[in-house]
Amino acid sequence: MNLLELDNVCFSYPDGSVGLNGCSLAIQRGTRNALIGANGSGKTTLFQHCNGLLRPQSGRLRYAGAALDYSRGGLRQLRSQVGMVFQNPDHQLFSASVQEDVSFGPINLGLDEATVRRRVSEALYAVGMADCAERAVHNLSFGQKKRVCIAGVLAMQPELLVLDEPMAGLDHRMRTEFLAVLDGLHAQGITLLLATHDIDFAYRWADRIHLMAAGQCAASLDATDLAEKGDALSALGLSLPTVVELHRRLAAQGLLAKRPAPRTHAELLALLDSTNHAKDETCR
Numbered sequence: 001m002n003l004l005e006l007d008n009v010c011f012s013y014p015d016g017s018v019g020l021n022g023c024s025l026a027i028q029r030g031t032r033n034a035l036i037g038a039n040g041s042g043k044t045t046l047f048q049h050c051n052g053l054l055r056p057q058s059g060r061l062r063y064a065g066a067a068l069d070y071s072r073g074g075l076r077q078l079r080s081q082v083g084m085v086f087q088n089p090d091h092q093l094f095s096a097s098v099q100e101d102v103s104f105g106p107i108n109l110g111l112d113e114a115t116v117r118r119r120v121s122e123a124l125y126a127v128g129m130a131d132c133a134e135r136a137v138h139n140l141s142f143g144q145k146k147r148v149c150i151a152g153v154l155a156m157q158p159e160l161l162v163l164d165e166p167m168a169g170l171d172h173r174m175r176t177e178f179l180a181v182l183d184g185l186h187a188q189g190i191t192l193l194l195a196t197h198d199i200d201f202a203y204r205w206a207d208r209i210h211l212m213a214a215g216q217c218a219a220s221l222d223a224t225d226l227a228e229k230g231d232a233l234s235a236l237g238l239s240l241p242t243v244v245e246l247h248r249r250l251a252a253q254g255l256l257a258k259r260p261a262p263r264t265h266a267e268l269l270a271l272l273d274s275t276n277h278a279k280d281e282t283c284r
Ligand SMILES: Nc1ncnc2c1ncn2[C@@H]1O[C@H](COP(=O)(O)OP(=O)(O)O)[C@@H](O)[C@H]1O
Pocket: 013, 014, 015, 017, 018, 019, 020, 037, 038, 039, 040, 041, 042, 043, 044, 045, 046
């Protein structure tokens, strides 16, 4: 079932810049979605439509089958269901301490003190920041701030979590840790939508990949089909995932079977190892 749908959404900024130009896209409940596209292709504008920060000038959005309700109450409800993590944590965090910042949303929802406390500690635990509740936000590293932003959104118990370029600015170790956090959220049933430039990451991680270009979603593909449908990427000037590229070359040289296409380097290496192993056996 579709949790979020955009139907032919158009939006231009006051200076005339086109943010979205007839964008249609569907996000299924419980899936991991990556939005891939060059700078300026409309990813952030699309995200700001997902929780009603921006409103389409034409076209429409539906959440859980119903047209978005832009009344005060409707937006309040939508924002408790759709959590947004901005690209720059400094634009999201505004309280002095971690605890205070993560509490802000649940307090605003009007929850009682015990529930707020429980939600805050669960959210901090989920992002691996349980020990940092008392810390001052301004002393945290970039990666830690990013986690606090996610905790703040998680404390609202959203159904859909939207993350704008969450990997940008994280080093390799932080990315790996961050992936574990995302996996944990997905396992809890939270639907995930994130923007990224990194096709290798998108291919490895996502169930579905949406290709953005010039304010439109040019194609939505299952990640498992990406290897077969690489032309959709090339048409937009995007390169294929490295693993797919390597696998294609090795298959063309007869060193590997064309299928299955590996999703990760580890899978590619395992295929090579098993092929070599099979060759060793036949040589004996
Ligand atoms: N606040 C803004 N005012 C004017 N134009 C904007 C604004 N934000 C984005 N745009 C323009 O809208 C288009 C889409 O931008 P954006 O949604 O930020 O793309 P992305 O996130 O994919 O880089 C670009 O042409 C960009 O210059």
